[in-house]
Amino acid sequence: MPELVLQLTRAGFLLLLWLFVVAALRIVRSDLFVASGLRASLPMSRRVARAERNRTPRQLVVTAGGLAGTRISLDGRPILIGRADDSTLVLDDDYASTRHARLGFQGGDWFVEDLGSTNGTYLDRAKVTGPTRVPPGVPIRIGKTVIELRS
Amino acid sequence: MADAVPVQDTGAAPGALPPTKRGLELIMLAFATIVVTTALVLVELNQPQGLTRSVLYDGAAYLALFSAAHIAVRYLAPYADPLILPCVALLNGLGLVVIHRLDLADETTAASVGSPPPAGNLPHQIAWTALGLGLFVAVLAGVRDHRQLARYGYTCGLVGLGALALPGLLPAALSEVNGAKIWLRFGPLTIQPGEFAKILIMIFVAAFLVTKRDLFTTAGRSVLGMELPRARDLAPLLMAWGLSLAVLALEKDLGTSLLFFGIVLVLIYVATERASWLVIGLMFFLGGAVMSDLLFRHVHRRVTAWINPFADYDGAGYQMAQSLFGLGTGGVFGTGLGAGRPDLVPEAHTDFITAAIGEELGFVGLAAVLFIYLLVVMRGMRAALTVRDTFGKLLAAGLSFAIGLEVFIVVGGVTKLIPLTGLTAPFLAYGGSSLLANYILVALLLRISHAARAPAGASGPRKPVAPLAEARTEMVQRP
Numbered sequence: 001m002p003e004l005v006l007q008l009t010r011a012g013f014l015l016l017l018w019l020f021v022v023a024a025l026r027i028v029r030s031d032l033f034v035a036s037g038l039r040a041s042l043p044m045s046r047r048v049a050r051a052e053r054n055r056t057p058r059q060l061v062v063t064a065g066g067l068a069g070t071r072i073s074l075d076g077r078p079i080l081i082g083r084a085d086d087s088t089l090v091l092d093d094d095y096a097s098t099r100h101a102r103l104g105f106q107g108g109d110w111f112v113e114d115l116g117s118t119n120g121t122y123l124d125r126a127k128v129t130g131p132t133r134v135p136p137g138v139p140i141r142i143g144k145t146v147i148e149l150r151s
Numbered sequence: 152m153a154d155a156v157p158v159q160d161t162g163a164a165p166g167a168l169p170p171t172k173r174g175l176e177l178i179m180l181a182f183a184t185i186v187v188t189t190a191l192v193l194v195e196l197n198q199p200q201g202l203t204r205s206v207l208y209d210g211a212a213y214l215a216l217f218s219a220a221h222i223a224v225r226y227l228a229p230y231a232d233p234l235i236l237p238c239v240a241l242l243n244g245l246g247l248v249v250i251h252r253l254d255l256a257d258e259t260t261a262a263s264v265g266s267p268p269p270a271g272n273l274p275h276q277i278a279w280t281a282l283g284l285g286l287f288v289a290v291l292a293g294v295r296d297h298r299q300l301a302r303y304g305y306t307c308g309l310v311g312l313g314a315l316a317l318p319g320l321l322p323a324a325l326s327e328v329n330g331a332k333i334w335l336r337f338g339p340l341t342i343q344p345g346e347f348a349k350i351l352i353m354i355f356v357a358a359f360l361v362t363k364r365d366l367f368t369t370a371g372r373s374v375l376g377m378e379l380p381r382a383r384d385l386a387p388l389l390m391a392w393g394l395s396l397a398v399l400a401l402e403k404d405l406g407t408s409l410l411f412f413g414i415v416l417v418l419i420y421v422a423t424e425r426a427s428w429l430v431i432g433l434m435f436f437l438g439g440a441v442m443s444d445l446l447f448r449h450v451h452r453r454v455t456a457w458i459n460p461f462a463d464y465d466g467a468g469y470q471m472a473q474s475l476f477g478l479g480t481g482g483v484f485g486t487g488l489g490a491g492r493p494d495l496v497p498e499a500h501t502d503f504i505t506a507a508i509g510e511e512l513g514f515v516g517l518a519a520v521l522f523i524y525l526l527v528v529m530r531g532m533r534a535a536l537t538v539r540d541t542f543g544k545l546l547a548a549g550l551s552f553a554i555g556l557e558v559f560i561v562v563g564g565v566t567k568l569i570p571l572t573g574l575t576a577p578f579l580a581y582g583g584s585s586l587l588a589n590y591i592l593v594a595l596l597l598r599i600s601h602a603a604r605a606p607a608g609a610s611g612p613r614k615p616v617a618p619l620a621e622a623r624t625e626m627v628q629r630p
Contacts (some may be wrong), residue, residue, distance in 0.1 A: 013488060014515050014516055017520075018515075020523075023179065038241070090298075122307060
């Protein structure tokens with residue numbers, strides 16, 4: 001192969017290899033903000049913007065306990081919390097019951113109900129006895145775990 | 152039971168389902184195919200044989216194999232990470248190209264001497280890749296929920312230990328190749344059970360730590376602002392350490408022993424979030440390293456070859472020195488694919504494949520390859536951060552850390568940062584067991600990342616929940 005072609009293909013292939021890396025990094029960047037909840041710096045999509053205006057919580061955040069930092073995005077389906085394997089949020093917490101509590105969505109609000117747990121579910125300081133509306137940002141205590149809804 | 156009025160599931164979702172990003176995966180796979188085919192064309196152009204039409208078939212076969220894997224992911228784990236499979240595909244493809252390139256070089260050498268052309272390594276590696284992808288699909292199909300693996304924790308641990316120990320206990324005729332007793336020979340077929348043991352033991356350690364985590368967080372004495380664990384809680388770590396040393400002594404395998412201890416240590420650290428475990432582990436490691444340098448001849452030989460490979464250039468230091476010459480020849484931009492002499496390094500297609508890449512693609516190319524490894528590890532760690540159960544977090548962290556550590560040990564060895572160990576670069580290097588095991592590893596990682604990214608409730612078949620009063624009594628297994 002002529003020397004010039006060799007030199008050109010040599011540089012070209014390295015460029016191609018790095019283009020792959022750059023393309024991969026762009027994908028990394030595109031979903032960097034989705035799960036972290038930092039949405040402020042990104043141009044909002046219309047759907048997200050509307051939800052923000054309605055003040056509907058879009059995320060469940062674990063703020064204390066073994067799973068602290070975990071987030072679940074809310075899509076209207078009920079959320080089961082407990083130590084059972086098929087729960088949405090599987091707690092690894094000695095003070096939680098197998099099926100401890102449930103969060104359900106109705107008429108634009110989220111409600112929490114206790115599923116007959118041993119140690120009870122607390123919304124802020126009050127024990128949850130029946131389905132109770134959960135305002136965004138108010139902590140729900142289950143055993144050692146604290147969760148809250150965020151918009 | 153007097154139940155309160157249940158919260159109705161209205162199904163009025165405030166948002167649509169999040170995107171699965173499978174399209175991005177397909178685009179990146181196509182990109183990887185372009186890169187690999189270009190590499191193949193360049194290799195052939197730079198060889199005296201010239202370009203043959205087989206290049207087209209090879210490219211098409213590569214695309215077909217990974218498209219099949221992509222379709223399997225689409226059906227079996229639709230929310231899995233879109234970057235892991237294309238990165239792995241690119242690494243595997245580049246590995247195939249470099250192995251092909253070394254085969255061509257061997258043919259040229261044989262022709263110039265006048266001996267018959269040697270059997271190439273490429274057909275084997277292609278067969279292993281196809282088999283590996285088959286296994287990848289099988290694992291994705293078989294393990295529908297990674298949490299079910301936790302139930303087999305102790306079984307996995309036992310089988311893993313057995314697989315790790317088996318070659319060491321068998322007679323050398325059945326298990327020894329090139330001085331390392333890490334093989335099992337079935338006629339013409341040889342496998343390295345240690346590669347599979349790595350994954351099984353990771354599952355065991357993750358499951359063990361989920362149930363026994365409190366044991367590791369019990370505070371002992373506080374020294375220098377660091378809480379040390381109590382002496383009796385050190386037993387599991389000590390056992391892992393002893394086992395690593397046993398592997399080193401019986402099987403003469405530095406790499407596996409290092410990898411195994413590193414994985415256990417990091418999993419304990421991830422589970423407890425306490426740096427004191429890392430400090431203790433590193434002290435154990437240093438003690439073990441110094442001890443094995445003094446006790447074992449095969450370790451001492453590697454350390455001497457590492458400190459000064461040129462002292463015994465024609466003997467123990469030859470491979471290392473050739474690798475350094477190769478990397479030096481490559482320089483910053485490399486000699487160009489197919490234009491260097493990477494075949495001068497012994498075992499260039501397995502342990503020293505990164506030296507071959509460093510020679511032909513230079514520092515820039517090798518850095519890109521390392522970056523792609525980094526992407527795989529990063530996406531795995533991200534799955535570990537976002538998945539919602541502790542076992543999944545530990546397992547994903549362990550799996551992705553294992554890839555990172557293995558790459559560090561291999562590239563560190565080849566570039567003379569640390570002594571040479573005999574591990575091979577995952578996906579890149581020639582070797583059936585390593586390829587199969589790493590495809591299983593990636594399948595598990597994709598399974599966990601699917602669970603992490605899937606919207607709540609979509610990650611598995613939902614069981615209908617009968618009202619408690621009407622439900623029958625049934626045996627329920629603890630997870």
